[in-house]
Amino acid sequence: MNKKQTNNYTLALIKGLGRSLWAVLRHAFVKRETVSYPDIKRTLPSRWRGRIVLTRDPDGEERCVACYLCSAVCPVDCIHLQARQNGDGRRYPETFSIDFSRCIFCGFCEEACPTLAIQLTPDFEMCERHHESLVYEKNQLLIDGQGKHPGYNFYRHAGVAIPGKAIGEAEGDTPPVDRDNNLP
């Protein structure tokens, strides 16, 4: 390395150091971004991916139809559920658990969910002393509201019959064909 190059290098070093020092000095006087958590809490954006909830449809019924898609897509396999049926044909999860000690909050489940039931919320304060307490069961997951997607009701679009909606009464359905009649 020749002398000229060494000089250039030292100059750049001093310039850089000066800039950093200046930035530090300047930030000592600007408004602070950090808050003193937990005394002060930030409002997080609504798309923040934190604690997962199961929502209800506008009629107050469980949205989840136990299709197993969220548990299939989950990259860490932390969702476990078992489907059941009401006598009347409505399907729901009999059990639904999420192991939050494994969950990586990727949001894939929310993306896969065809009924908008499973949603990630901006709550991240879920510390527990024991691992088992981080396995949330259905009663801890199911909330009373519709979450961030109000208005959607899967069964109003599906073809199956449920109480209060017979075959042919879904949105965009025609009344059922009379199979005993050959008239057009």
Next chain:
Amino acid sequence: MGKIMLDGHAIPFKLGDNILQTALEANLEIPHFCYHAALGSLGACRLCAVEITPKDSGKAPRVAMACLEPSEDGLKVSVSAIAAQQVRQHVIEFLMINHPHDCPICDEGGECHLQDMTVVCGPPYRRYRGRKRTFPNQDLGPLIHHEMNRCITCYRCTRFYQDYALGNDLGAMRLRNEVYFGRFQDGPLENPFAGNLVEVCPTGVFTDAIFRQHFARVWDLKTAPSICPHCSVGCNTLPGARDGTLRRVRNRAHPELNRWFICDRGRYGHQYSEHSARPLAPRVSGTDTSYHDALNAAASQIKSTQDCIGGLGSTREDLEGNAMLQALLNNLGGIFTAFSDPKLETATIAAVSSLQNIGNAPSLAEIEQIDAALIIGDLTAHAPMIDLALRQAYRKGAKLAFLYSSPTPLAQFATTAITVSPQEMCTELSRLYQLINAQSAAEDITDTPMTDIAASLMGARKSLLIGAIETMTSQEVSTLSKLATALGSDTKLAYAFSGANAYGAALLSPTGSAVAMLEAVEAGQIRILIVAGNDPLGDSRFGTRWRAACRNLSALIVLDCILTATAKAADILFPVAAWTERGGTFINYEGRAQGFATVFHRPEYLPNVARVITDLAQYLGHSLQAAPSVLGDIFSDFQIPKPGTTGSLITAPSLPMPATASAHSIQESCNSTWQAALASWYGDEALASFAPGLMALTPKTVAMIEPTSAIDAGIKNGSKIKLRGSSGSMVLSVRFNQDVATGTIAIARNVLVQLGVGHGDSLELEQVL
């Protein structure tokens, strides 16, 4: 033989195959819906569009249906051609116009042919914004759920149900884009093979209603190659389990046995392993204990006794379990048999012995090719898939002849059907034998139906003689085998045994050991009885004797996976793994040894029979060899067949034909004029009787009597009669039925058990006014 050029690859074809078959044979997928290997091509769905370039260079390429276009040498076919792709895309788009928004709640999802094809061929988004056509659903019974909106009109269901399984209560209705597939009225599907609709339908119109109750997606199911334990056909199955419970059973193709289908008993009988009364914890004198304590209790009972010990295996217990029990008894110097019913034992041994002499029974694929058959008894209940194979033979024009005592659904396809009372069956068979032997069939005009049977058997290219062992005596078996010998080598002989491993059980049980065991227990010589998978106390013919005899026992040790009458009476009960929870070997009606693998484990510790016996031997201070070497000693160069393979015929030392004289002496003649006959139905089997879904279809319990003999005795249709047997009586209402032999009363198994009579035994009848 030639080759077609499929997208530039030369694919060899069999003459007569179409392009789709050729491609599928070479493991190349051309999208399709309506083509099915068993049902053939129809050209209904139009999805299998391909572009064909004629050899004649003057002609332009055209789009054709691969399933309808025969393969020709040098034919250029393109699946990827834009024109063909467009046709497929349009087909899917049109199908999706009316398709419901159901995938999340559709049980087909994940293994749906329509989902797959839509992803492969279809447009990614729905453009149609109009209204959808809808259909009402039907209640098709406890086994099949109907959701008609999802239909794509491929006609696979009716082609299977009507054309293949010869059912007549499911069909297509209405017209145009409103074709409806269902029954004329709501009600359970009557065909014993209806469950196959679940697999045949490429969409979620027909789904498994039992699986639906406790549904899991296919990707979550644990599976392993298994063998159906519900009869001696030994169909290959693929059970699926999740979270320590069994959820469903599906068909697993075997090239010579069940290829695409299984019967409903095989598909729905599995519920026995989820039965709420299934024993899951070892029990000593009625209290649950640990496995270790139960073994201790059993061992101390055995050690303390001076008397002989009995080991009763079973025809539904696997080869390993039976062989280990036999090995233990050999060590302890006791008696072993796999049969609780001496009559069944001699008949089964006679049948296995005659198969060994005459040649092995034909596979299902071979049965489909026969052109004449003589069928003794009811195959629909005793070997459902042989029934389905015979339906295929019938479709190809085979002449089916029947000799039967109680109704059998297959007889509706009979060329000649003769009802014969159980006690006359042997005489009738001998008469047929004489007719065939004398070769004078044509001259005997007084005996037309019998001569018809003789003529059709003698005139056939390939014929089959088959009988249901449970309703046959060893004399009948030996007469049938003489008949087979007389007819020559073009005649095959087969038997529908009682129990999935009856063939194997017969190879292990010395002739006469069942009666020896029963008598030794009655005489108080055997004071400890180990029962593995058998139910002597619930037997129809010998149950009364066994129940009395078992009072002499100081300990009844039972190993079983269902709560039978014997398991209920057990002093020490070892619950064992059900068939899906363990591996083992069954020998089917052909003598084919097939292995099955453990599908899953339950949370409870449930060993298999071989394990319990090995542990018990250890507690007794004996050490038994492992099951494979025990079996290797019995059958020379026996290899445990690998689950998932096609299995191989077992080579076993030949069994002596049991002396037939003793067979009939069990039944004392009595002055009564009526005989009992077993009226069975396709769900009638020990394990399946613990499957609630299937049992919901049990026919109503009635006494079926042939009208003329009933009227002669002054019995009216619908009237009440009281039947009395050796262990009890029962009042039943009378149902006239032409398919019952004269002087015979056909009654269900549970009635036979309650009365204490077997098939062919005498009954006392009293009219109730």
